[in-house]
Amino acid sequence: MARTKQHVDAIVRIDEFDSSVTLEDMITVKEVVWSIEQAEAEVSRLNELNESKGCRYFWQTTRLIANDAPS
Numbered sequence: 429m430a431r432t433k434q435h436v437d438a439i440v441r442i443d444e445f446d447s448s449v450t451l452e453d454m455i456t457v458k459e460v461v462w463s464i465e466q467a468e469a470e471v472s473r474l475n476e477l478n479e480s481k482g483c484r485y486f487w488q489t490t491r492l493i494a495n496d497a498p499s
Contacts, residue, residue: 432494436460437467437487439474445482464489 441456443449458474461467467487474485 432496434492435489436462436492437464438490439467439470439485439487441474441483441485443483458485460490460492 438460439458441458443454443456446454459470461470464487471485471487478485
């Protein structure tokens with residue numbers, strides 16, 4: 429039987445420049461990568477690149493579930 433769940437790492441952005449919007453509108457999943465090392469490097473790069481723009485990035489491990497996985 430094939431594995432139907434796999435750990436991946438989501439890169440998440442929080443926009444802090446507009447406090448009038450809802451929390452849901454402040455958070456964006458930018459992308460999902462296959463390793464913690466990729467996530468850490470991309471978060472570091474993005475935080476350095478965008479440090480003055482009122483947003484910050486972090487990564488979070490999550491699961492990718494195949495379409496044919498049972499509910």
